[in-house]
Amino acid sequence: MSDVRPGADLVVVTDLVKRFGQNAAVDGVSLTIREGEVFGLLGPNGAGKTTAISMISCLIAPTGGTVTVGGFSVANDASKVKKALGIVPQEIALYPTLTALENLRFWGRMYGLSGALLEERVAEALETAGLADRAKERVETYSGGMKRRINIAAGIMHHPRLLIMDEPTVGIDPQSRNHILETVKELNKRGMTVLYTSHYMEEVEFLCDRVAIVDHGRVIACGTVEQLKRLVGDENVISVRIASIPDGVMESLRELTAVDSVTLHVPLLKERDGEPVQDSDVSPAGAGEGVTIEVLSRDSGAVIADVVGVLGRAGAHVLAVDVREPNLESVFLHLTGTSLRD
Ligand SMILES: Nc1ncnc2c1ncn2[C@@H]1O[C@H](COP(=O)(O)OP(=O)(O)O)[C@@H](O)[C@H]1O
Ligand SMILES: [Mg+2]
Known part of the structure; x- marks a missing residue:
């Protein structure tokens, strides 16, 4: 990576369609x-993240627009672009009946590594x-999180200038998730530029120098x-956790003065290694039992009593109230009127 120039443009995407x-x-x-940066692509399911990175990494051809990586065009210099990047796809790309070691040797050879250098890079990964x-051990005996970690190892053995990771933490256990973020x-x-896609705003906030929503x-x-x-201005987020949601209460909250928007977060059941898990296990934003209502307001001090009053009169059992600064979720809500998790 001798030609690395921190701060210079590594990937330039123009009018991509x-x-x-x-x-x-x-x-x-x-x-x-x-x-040198970690760049985040944050958006809900279906936003176009995977399609965009598939074009950046030469897997599919654009309908329109241009992409260059390290000055090389995806359309005209695909082989040079491919050498500069490592990709960690959403789908696990491993041979289940081979060991992790054998899988990594296979991927290393695909990237042109051999002999002592191959062994060195496999050990490092x-x-x-x-x-x-x-x-x-055979990869089929691994947990979902371990498979993801090996998938990442497979993407970095050739020391790419740019590592592209497509939602690498979806549906895995918290330990593996933390390991991946670290x-x-x-x-x-160590100098690798990273393009990281996610629909978890906490991850993007934790990792990314810059973010495209x-x-x-x-x-x-x-x-x-x-x-x-x-972009959200001086709005704050009032977050109220209640046991269950009475009919019509969202509408009543939206009618309050100084309330800019109201969203409901219900913990989802998701699968992890075939077992259903609470969304709160895989995302720090999910909050225990009950449902959470989030209210965006420019005047949270005044609005909080009104919100709790409306909920109380509707018969909701309030478990917890919290006021915080806006986060990327509030930015998304502010810009689109919908939640990242809808
Ligand atoms: N091969 C394909 N054929 C048809 N539609 C597709 C294909 N790939 C993606 N899409 C559609 O394009 C949109 C963006 O998908 P995707 O890039 O996978 O979003 P994300 O990765 O942000 O969840 C979705 O509406 C999806 O259904
Ligand atoms: Mg995707």
């Missing part, structure tokens, strides 16, 4: 990723994945987390 029939999955995206002691930080510290195939805002939060 991908249509599937009538549907524009990516609808005119322009963005720049600088060398296993160390990074925190799985050196399990390397000789791994991203560590790889970035995407919705319906478009970038609706781009900047540092601090810059994005300023």
Whole structure:
């Protein structure tokens, strides 16, 4: 990575479009990723994140627009682009009946590594994945989180300039998730530029130097987390956890003066390694039992008593109330009127 110039433009995406029939999955995206940063693509399911990174990594051809990586065009210099990047796809790309070691050797050879260098890089990747002691076990015996970690190891063996990770923590256990987040930080510290997609705003806030918020195939805002939060102005988030939601209460809350928006968060049941788990297990934003109502307001001090009053009169059992600064979820809500988790 001798030609690394921190802060220089590494990825330049201009007016990128991908249509599937009538549907524009990516609808005119322009963005720049600088060398040395962790860049986040944050958006709900179906926003076009996977489609966009598939074009950046030469897996599918754009309908329109251009992409360059390290100055090389995806359309004309695909082989040079592919050498510069490592990709960690959403789908696990491993051979289940082979061991982790064998899988990594296979991927290393695909990237042109061999001999002592191959062995060195395999060992290094296993160390990074925190799985050196399990390397000789078959991947099919691994948990979902361990498979994800090996998938990441497979993407970094050739020391790519740019690592693209597509929602690498969806549906895995909290330990593996934390390990993955720490791994991203560590790889970035060693000089790797990272493009990280997620619909978990906490992860993006934790990891990313700059973030593009995407919705319906478009970038609706781009900047540092601090810059994005300023878009919400001086609004605060009042978060009220209640045991269950009485009929009509959302409408009553929306009618209050100084209330800008009201959203409901119900913990979802998700699958983890075939077992159903609470969304709160895989995302720190999910909050225990009951449902959470989030109210955005410019005047939280005055509004909080009204909110609790409305809920009380409707017969809701209030479990907890919390007021906080806006986060990326509030930014998304402010810009689109919908929740990232809808
Ligand atoms: N191969 C495809 N054929 C048709 N439609 C697709 C295809 N891939 C993605 N889409 C559609 O494009 C939109 C964006 O999908 P995707 O890029 O997977 O979003 P995300 O990764 O943000 O969840 C969705 O509406 C999806 O159904
Ligand atoms: Mg996706």
